[in-house]
Amino acid sequence: EEVIRGGSAASLSALLNRLDPVLRKVAHLGSWQVISPVEVAGYVAVVNELLAVQNKSYGRPTILVARSVKGEEELPDGAVAVLTPDMPDVLSHVSVRARNSKVCFATCFDSNILTELQGMKGSCFA
Structure with a gap:
């Protein structure tokens, strides 16, 4: 992790992160940016911040809809997906x-x- 973030790829990634919303709109690329493409099924849980639940352990497969993800958080046990408006x-x-x-x-x-x-909170979703 440290090697990747310490190299030139980190600078390029930061630049692309700023340009991405503009490029997506111009190129009509859709509503999603998938960072980790994994097919999952689980129960939907809505949280304000991933940070607030990073130490939680979910007893069943959980799809987290998180309003805020900063980037330094850990993934909670039992989470099979994190969906967020943050990038x-x-x-x-x-x-x-x-x-x-x-x-x-x-x-x-x-x-x-x-x-x-968010309206699917508590429902199973695949």
């Missing part, structure tokens, strides 16, 4: 952990889709 760097701690742990991690740029997902 942490693809080289951030949580992004690397998600990929290594085979946890789906994605940013959604469409507030209507996020509202729909």
